[in-house]
Amino acid sequence: MPQPHANSILLNSEDNIVVALQDITAGGTAAFVDVPLPGDILRGHKIARRPIAAGENVIRYGQIIGEAKCDIRTGEHVHVHNLGMGAHSQDYRHASANAPLAPITEERTFLGYRRPTGKAGTRNYIGILTSVNCSGSVARFIAEAAEKSGLLDDYPNVDGIVPIVHGTGCGMSGKDEGYATLFRTLSGYAQHPNFAAILLIGLGCEVMQVADLVGGRKIRSDGDLRYMTIQQTGGTRRTIEAGLKELKELAELANKAERTPVPVSEITVGMQCGGSDGYSGITANPALGIASDLLVRHGGTTILSETSEIYGAEHLLTRRAVSVEVGEKLIERVRWWEDYTARNGGEMDNNPSPGNKRGGLTTILEKSLGAAAKGGSSPLTDVYKFGEIVDKKGFVFMDSPGFDPCSVTGQIASGSNIIVFTTGRGSVSGYMPTPCIKLANNSEMYGRMSEDMDINCGDVITDNVSLEDKGREIFEMIIRVASGEKPKSEQLGFGGVEFVPWQIGAVM
Template sequence: MLSDLEAPPRPVGDAPRTIRVHPDDNVAIVVNAFGLPAGTVFPDGLTLTEFVPQGHKVALVDVKRGGHVVRYGEVVGIALRDIARGSWVEESCVETPVAPALDALEKCTRVPAALPPLDGYTFEGFRNPDGSVGTKNILAISTSVQCVTGTLDVAIRRIKQELLPRYPNVDDVIGLTHAYGCGVAINAPEAVIPIRTLQSLAQNPNFGGEVMVVGLGCEKLVSERLVPGRQGTEEDPANVVRLQDERHEGFGSMIDSIMAMAEARLQVLNRRTRETCPASDLVVGLQCGGSDAFSGVTANPALGFAADLLVRCGATVLFSEVTEVRDAIHLLTPRAATPEVADALIREMAWYDDYLEKGGADRRANPSPGNKRGGLNNIVEKALGSVAKSGTSAIAGVLAPGERVRERGLIFAATPASDFVCGTLQLASGITLQVFSTGRGTPYGLAQAPVIKVATRSELARRWSDLIDLDAGRVATGEATIEEMGWELFRLILDVASGCKQPWSDRWGLYNDLTLFNPAPIT
C-alpha cells in the first residue's frame, strides 16, 4: 500500500476529479493520473483522509462494518471494517459478495424495445460463396495435431517467400496451429469443445471457404474431421496433406505437397476483391483485457454504444467471458429476447460454475493482480464493468464454446476470460473484426482478424501511442461523451473492416497464438 509520502506530486492545474457512476453509489473513483494525496478537498467538501491512487475508490459516506459498498448501483463489496468518508476503499476493506443464484433470475422481464434502424452504412468486404463477408482475404491452413506444426511453419515461410507475391489480392497465409489432436481423450464428452472450435475456425469468413488441413496420419483427431462436410477420405484426401502417406519421399516431398495444395487455393482467393457490403454483414467481437476501474466507465460503455449502433444496422455483435459476466447475470437474463435465450445464458453460467468447482477454483480467482492495481477489488466490480460492452440491445442468442454464430443481433458467446482463449473461440464463432478494450495495457493482436484496441485511460493511450487505436480516456476527463466515443468507434470499425485503416497490431504484424479451450482429459 502506498503511503502519503509516496504519492507523486500532482501537476499544477490538475483539479481533483472523481467519477461516480450511479446516484446510489457510495464510492467514486479518482480520475487524476497520479492519484490524490491526503487533504485533497473536492468542490462538494469531500476531503481525502489518505492517498488514493488513480482509478481506486474513495468512500463518499461512512460505511459501517458489514455495510454495502455500492458501485454501478450494485453491491460490489461487504465492508470488513468501518470505512470513513474520504478514505481509500482498497481490497482489504471489502469481502466479495455472493454470486446471484441461477435458479431465481428474472427472465425476459425487461426486454429492450428495438432501437430505430440505421440504414445506409456500408463497408468494403470480401463476399464469400455462402453469403458471409470477410474483412481480410487470408489462406488459413489448419492442423489436425500439434506434431505437424514445425513442418507447417517451414512450408508457410516458403509459401510467403515464393508463392504469395504472385497473388497480390491475398493478404496473408497463416497456420491454425494448436496443442491438440493426440494424447487426448478424443471421445470424452467435453472433447466436443476443442474439436468443434477447430472445425469452426476453418470456416471463418476471412478465409474465403478455402479449407486446407495438414495432418500426420496416426493422430486421434483424423484430418477429415476438420473439413466441412467431411469431404475427402483416406484414399482421396481432397483438402488434406497427410505427412505419413507413403507417397512422400522425405521432408522435401511433404513441403512440396503443402505448397502445391496451398497454391491451388491461393489462385481461388486471389480472385476475391472488395465490394461494397451493408454494415449488416459485419460480425464483430468485443473483448477486454488488462482491465481497470475505468473500463466500466469509459471504454466499455463506448463499446456498448457502438454495439447498439451495429445492431441497429442489422449486424452481429458478440460479447463473451463467462467469469466476467457471471456476477452481472441478473442484469442480462431480463434482457434476453426469449425464455430460451435466458435459459441458455443460465446454462452456460451453470456449466462454468461446475467446471471451476471440479478444478478446485471459483470465480474469485479472477481478477488478476494487475486488475487490482488498476482499482478493481474483486470479480463483482470487474463483471459489472465488463458487461457494459453489451450496450442496451436485447440479447438475441447464446453460443456454447466454439459454436458458429447463427442469429444476427447481440449474441453472448460463452468463453473463458483468458484473452487468447476468448479470441480463439470468438474467431471460431465467426467474428471478422474484434474490438479490444484495455486499461493496464496488453500488446494483443490476431492474425486472423483485425483488432481495434481501445484505451480506458488517456495516460495509457499517450504512453502506448503506437499500440492503442482509440483513446476512450477522454470520457473520464470530460473531453468527450460516451455517445461521441461510440460513434467514433463505430466509424473506425467500418474503416478498418474496409481496409482503409490498419489497426496498430496489423501495422506491426503483432499476433498472438491461438489457444484452444480443452476441458476434456489428456490421456
C-alpha cells in the same frame, strides 16, 4: 460524466463509493466526499463516500460489488484490504427488459469479400490449419517456405498465408466435451469468411483425425479446402513440397476475390476487454456498448464473451434476453462455470489479476459490471457455446474463459470478422485472420502506448467527450477496418501465437 476538472466521479446516486479520476494525496479532498482523505488514493481506485459498516454491501454502478470486511470510514480507500466478495445471489427476471432498439434504415456498407456461402470477409487470407500440435511445425515450415519463395508475389489480392497452430489435438478423449470444443473451433476457422482457402494438415495418428474434420461434415462449401497428413505424404520434406504445390493452386483461387460493397449487417464484432482497470466501466467499455448498439440497429451482430467476467452482472443480461429460454441458457453456463472452477480447486473471484487490482478493481463482481457494459443495451438474442457458429443477428453471448487469446479464438471460430478490444493496463495482441481494434481506457496509458492503441477513450474523462460521440467514433472505425484499413496490431504483425483453443478435460 464528471464536470471539468473534477477529481472523482459518482457513477450512480445510490453508490456509497466514488472513483478517483486522478491521484489524490492524503489530506486532499475528493469530489462527492465531505472530509479530507486520510491516505493517498491512486486514480481508478475507490473512495468511501460515507461510512460503510462491516458486512454492508459496497455499491458501484448502483449494483453490489462485494461487502465490507470491516468498518470503513468516509474518505478511506476501498480495496482488497477491506472489500470482499460476500454472498452472490441474483434476481434474474428473465426477459423482463428486452425492448428492441429502433432499427436504422440508412444503408451503410463496407468493402468486403462476399463468399459463396453468403457470408462476408473483411480480409482475404489463405489458412494452413492444423489438426494437432504434431503438425504445427510443418505448417510453419510451409508458410515460411512460401514467403521465402515469393509465392504470393503474383497474387496481390491475397492478404497473406496464416499458419494456425496449437498445442492440442491428441492426448485427449475422442468423445468428451473437450473434443467437441476443439472440433467446433477448428471447423469454425475452416469455415471463416476471412479465409479464401484452407490447407488442412495433420500428422495422421492423432485423436483429432483429419478424416473426421473433412468427412464428418463438409466444412467448406466452396471447394477451396485441401488436406493431407504428414505420415501419408511421406514425411516433413515431402509434405512441405506438396503443401507448396497446394498453396500455389489455392492462391490462384483466392486472388480472384475482390472487395465489393457489402451491407454493414454482415459485420460480426467480437468484443473483448483485457488488462482492465478502474476506468474500464467508465470510458471504453460503455463507449463500445454504444457502438455495439449502433451495429445491431444496422442489422449486424456483436458477441460478448468471457463468462467468468460477467459473473455478478449476468442478471443484467438475463433481463435483456429475448425469451426465458435464452436467459436460462446463460445461467446454465454460469452454473457450469461455478462447478468447473470448484472441481479444479478455484473460485470465481480468482479472476481479477494483479494488474486489474493495481488499476483499482477489487472483486469479480466489480470487474464484471464494467465488462458487461461492452454489451450496450440491445436485447440478448441468443447464447452459444465456445466456437459455436453464431447464426442469429443482434447482440449475442458466447461462453468462454476470460483468458483473452482463448476467448477471441472462440469468437473468431463463431464467425467474428472484426475484434474490438478494450484495455486499461495496455494489452498488446492481434488475431489473424480477424483484425483487432484496440481501445485505450485512459489517456495516460494511451500516451505511453499510442503505437499499440487505435482509439483513446480516456478523453471521455480528460476532455469531456461524450460517450455517444466516442461510440460513433468506434463504429466508424469498425467500418473502415472492415473495408481494409489496418489497425495498429495488424500493422505490427500480431497474430502468430494468439490461436489458443480452450482445452477442457484430462490430458492423457
